Amino acid sequence: MELISGNTYWPSTLEQTSDFPPLAEDLNCDVLIIGGGMGGSICSRLLGERQVDTVVIDKRKLVHGSSSANTGLLQYSNDKTLTSFINTFGETNGVLFYRMCKDALDQLEKLSTTLEIDPSFIRRSSLYYASTSEDVQILQEEYKQLTRFGFPVEYWDEQQIAARFPFRKSAALYTHEDAEVNPFLFAQGLLQSASRLGVRLYEHTEAKHFEFNENEVVCYTSGGIIRAKKIIFATGYETQEIKSDRGAVLESSYAIATNPIGDVPLWYEQCLIWETARPYLYIRSTPEGRIIIGGLDEPVLDAHQREIRLLHQQQKLLQTLQEHFPGVPFQIDYAWAAVFGSSHDGLPYIGPHPRFPNCYFLEGYGGNGTVTSMMAAQLLADELTGTHRPEMELYSLNRTTKPSPETTEPMV
Numbered sequence: 001m002e003l004i005s006g007n008t009y010w011p012s013t014l015e016q017t018s019d020f021p022p023l024a025e026d027l028n029c030d031v032l033i034i035g036g037g038m039g040g041s042i043c044s045r046l047l048g049e050r051q052v053d054t055v056v057i058d059k060r061k062l063v064h065g066s067s068s069a070n071t072g073l074l075q076y077s078n079d080k081t082l083t084s085f086i087n088t089f090g091e092t093n094g095v096l097f098y099r100m101c102k103d104a105l106d107q108l109e110k111l112s113t114t115l116e117i118d119p120s121f122i123r124r125s126s127l128y129y130a131s132t133s134e135d136v137q138i139l140q141e142e143y144k145q146l147t148r149f150g151f152p153v154e155y156w157d158e159q160q161i162a163a164r165f166p167f168r169k170s171a172a173l174y175t176h177e178d179a180e181v182n183p184f185l186f187a188q189g190l191l192q193s194a195s196r197l198g199v200r201l202y203e204h205t206e207a208k209h210f211e212f213n214e215n216e217v218v219c220y221t222s223g224g225i226i227r228a229k230k231i232i233f234a235t236g237y238e239t240q241e242i243k244s245d246r247g248a249v250l251e252s253s254y255a256i257a258t259n260p261i262g263d264v265p266l267w268y269e270q271c272l273i274w275e276t277a278r279p280y281l282y283i284r285s286t287p288e289g290r291i292i293i294g295g296l297d298e299p300v301l302d303a304h305q306r307e308i309r310l311l312h313q314q315q316k317l318l319q320t321l322q323e324h325f326p327g328v329p330f331q332i333d334y335a336w337a338a339v340f341g342s343s344h345d346g347l348p349y350i351g352p353h354p355r356f357p358n359c360y361f362l363e364g365y366g367g368n369g370t371v372t373s374m375m376a377a378q379l380l381a382d383e384l385t386g387t388h389r390p391e392m393e394l395y396s397l398n399r400t401t402k403p404s405p406e407t408t409e410p411m412v
Helices: 038-049 082-089 091-112 133-148 158-162 183-196 236-242 303-324 369-384 390-395
Strands: 004-006 027-034 054-057 122-129 153-157 171-180 200-202 207-212 217-221 225-233 248-258 272-275 282-285 291-299 332-343 349-353 356-363
Touching: 004 303, 027 038, 027 217, 038 054, 038 183, 038 356, 038 369, 054 183, 054 225, 082 091, 082 133, 091 171, 091 183, 091 369, 091 390, 133 153, 133 171, 153 158, 158 171, 183 200, 207 356, 217 356, 236 248, 236 332, 236 356, 248 303, 291 303, 303 332, 349 369, 349 390, 356 369, 369 390
Parallel strands: 027 054, 027 225, 054 200, 122 272, 225 356
Antiparallel strands: 004 332, 122 171, 153 171, 207 217, 217 225, 248 291, 248 332, 272 282, 282 291, 349 356
16 A cells, blocks of 8 residues: 655655564564554554564664654544544543543653654643534543543633634634654654663565464565564554555545744744644644645545545645635645554554454544554564453444434443
């Protein structure tokens, strides 16, 4: 699957990436991680810390799949509101998911401080504004639920927004303790630190075929055979080519990065900005003074169609940015389109699958993929080292994809 079209911004922020060899021998290991993007890099670091004999392979160069197109907004709020999760899964599980996301943000920050590469992890607040006046009631209800369960959030009316931003919106939630990151540098740094902990890394090594035995999985690759007690598939959206999740949806998403605008902040606290519309637009800044805006998700296209479509969508994103911040001389320096995956019920897919013995899947689908990948890596690292995590049942690959709104009983 061709995951990316156009010219992504993040690889330009690292002068030289680490090179790892392709596999050229047969190996044995306790855990084989297939996929060297965000999910695989976090897993490799956590397993390396626990001294688990781990191997990572990727058919591309490491961190050159979807993670290089990730726009690096890290939030505890999700594509679906807490209110919606409570209505779908019940109060216990809805709140559990949001709290696990918030905890994962804290864990990401801790990891960022341990890397030799500075991944520009910066704590930010988020402005989540009503795209139309009809959405104000949705924000009011969400504010009640978030404050009820102790999440750090303010409710702002039109005047409060207009006092801080050069645009007017009917209402917004201003959530605290979110963050931004350079996802490419973050994943690169995690893999480098995992390598120093003894994790073996191989790029340009494709998994071709598997044999599932009682106590091991045999992985036949383009460069050798790997015998592993357990496998973690951290293959992102390409996981749908390995096995299909009924509730998964793949789309095309678009983003641009502007020219550096300067040192003067364009808006209040350089917060993350997004909206209630679906699909939604989002805006963030970078430490270099660029502005990133993305969204315009639409049904997935093949690589050639996506390349053509990008020419139109990048101009639409630029126009939207100029509408939010009139008079600023924005120019497009980078523009890209990428495959983006979400799930019908808004939850990631984490855990085993009955057709793949001794295997686990890590699918951080949705707009908060880095946060849910951190959560998934913690769950899987615990499971693989003897600590059972019953919370993983909430993210089961075999869960009902469209639960009844009347569901109230906890799943865990």
